[in-house]
Amino acid sequence: MYRSKLLSALWGLSLLMPLQASEYNRFQSSADFRPVFSPDGSWIYFYSYRHGTPEIYRISPSGGNETRVTRDAHFYAGVEMSPSGTLGATLFDMPGWRAKPVALSDEKGGVQPFVGPDEQFFLGRWSPDGRWVALTQKAKGGNLFVVDTRSNQRQTLVTSPETEFFCAWSPDGAWFLFSRQTEKGSALFKAERSSGREMRLTSGEHRDGSADWSPDGRWIVFQSNRNGQEGIFKMSAEGGPATPITRVGGNSSPRWSPDGRSIAFDSTRFGGSEIMIMSADGSDVRRLTHGSTRLTAPHASGGKLVHVGRQRGNSDIWLRELKTGRAHALTEGGEEDLFPSLSAEGTRVAWVRVHEGNPDIMIRTMPDGRAENLTPWPSQEVAPAFSPDGRNIAFASDRDGSLSLYTMDLKRREVRRLTDGTTTVNSPAWSPDGERLAFEGTRDGQTNLYLIDLKDGSSTALTEGAEGAFEPCWSPDGKTVAFCSKKDGNYGLYTLLLDTREVRRVTDHPAHESHPAWSADGAFLYFESNRGLNYHIWRVHLETGKTERVTELQTGGRHGF
Structure with a gap:
């Protein structure tokens, strides 16, 4: 970032x-x-x-x-x-x-x-x-x-x-x-x-x-x-x-x-x-490695999937219709465009753009809206996430000296700080009711998942352990959080049942698998994986465990995702 x-x-x-x-x-x-x-x-x-x-x-x-x-x-x-x-x-x-x-x-x-x-x-x-x-x-x-x-x-x-x-x-x-x-x-x-x-x-x-x-x-x-x-x-x-x-x-x-x-x-x-x-x-x-063409960081909402497409040095945001599989680039050019987030209705996208050494959060209304910089400040802003009602965006920023958690009212552009900087934060994710945020926090060299109540500001740990937990994502019913961890030796996907704190491994493959994203009906988890060496977007059916690749690389230019 x-x-x-x-x-x-x-x-x-x-x-x-x-x-x-x-x-x-x-x-x-x-x-x-x-x-x-x-x-x-x-x-x-x-x-x-x-x-x-x-x-x-x-x-x-x-x-x-x-x-x-x-x-x-x-x-x-x-x-x-x-x-x-x-x-x-x-x-x-x-x-x-x-x-x-x-x-x-x-x-x-x-x-x-x-x-x-x-x-x-x-x-x-x-x-x-x-x-x-x-x-x-x-x-x-x-x-x-x-x-x-x-x-x-x-x-x-x-x-x-x-x-x-x-x-x-x-x-x-x-x-x-x-x-x-x-x-x-x-x-x-x-x-x-x-x-x-x-x-x-x-x-x-x-x-x-x-x-x-x-x-x-x-x-x-x-x-x-x-x-x-x-x-x-x-x-x-x-x-x-x-x-x-x-x-x-x-x-x-x-x-x-x-x-x-x-x-x-x-x-x-x-x-x-x-x-x-x-x-x-x-x-x-x-x-040995195949990192120059990669499809990563998926986020699904409103029947659409956004992800990063990196090919020959360009990182752009791509939009894919889940029913038809059609995909097109939302951004093009020499900037680094990373970590997209879709609004709940699927009409707006936010992402990180690195311009002249500084990462900022961009927003665009689809299909024809212009990209707007929400954070034109000298500080670093990353990991945007729309609130369920679309009125706010959560993000991480070092504007006060260390990576802390913030929200922004998109209408008033008012910014609220949620954490005090004692924990380095990343990857905020809203609960479906909009009352809590899950995020990854690093304390004493260990990264785990935390939960913050937006009403009273109280926070609790969801995971603990040296193996780490990253990239939380709420299920549509608000009962489960999916995340990435190295609990079993390599990075795979897990779910955490919030009532009982029961943890279940979802994918069991030697590949590197991360960035989980729930489907709207809660039946699937989308994720990035380097099965077959190149990074693609995959999905797993949570009931059957069946996995399938969502994206394909075709020949004929940068728009062949």
């Missing part, structure tokens, strides 16, 4: 990260970035914007079992892993989008920072023995450091007037790779850890960076535009000629597998950025 704000912060660091210009363009087009293998080679971790915010995912090197690892209020850029399997990332913290290198202590947002609260660094890599963590200072002319994970003491690796960025350790930890800004690009260097002695490995008027050392210590792979487009190259660890091992452009962030037989990387050859894998010689190239 803060994607473009984060992009602006990253773009401002282009002098620090020599390959940032190309990466910025790839961020605009979605979706999956910077793969890294687990120590045993059984997983590839990466980060992705496929749900609007940067989160960490993992996938098998064979291309199956894709899983969302984090689901919290943090904003991650980059993934690393220690030799013992601890996940790390650069976290962009608010306010000010401060860059913090952290280790993830759990999957619900618990983090352990490597630097002080007022310092800004990017996470580099753990040393092969796991004792040291390399850091790149977030500043023009940023220097390289290491932190002792035992004592938290910091040592300088490289200091110079130029800008450096840490790349990789040699397998024995005696040397490290880094890129350095040059007059007409950037070059790769290696330096001896004990003496600081440097050796330049590449030269020329191009950008070389994002390098990795092979497990046997003989080879280095890196990203370069030396052939006129971003590609993956391979060279001796002692320097010398570099050989391209990718044949098309748009490839970056190479990483060796622990056995040295494969290289994972990200690529824009399919439009959006995807995770790819190939043999170490560049043969047997395979696509």
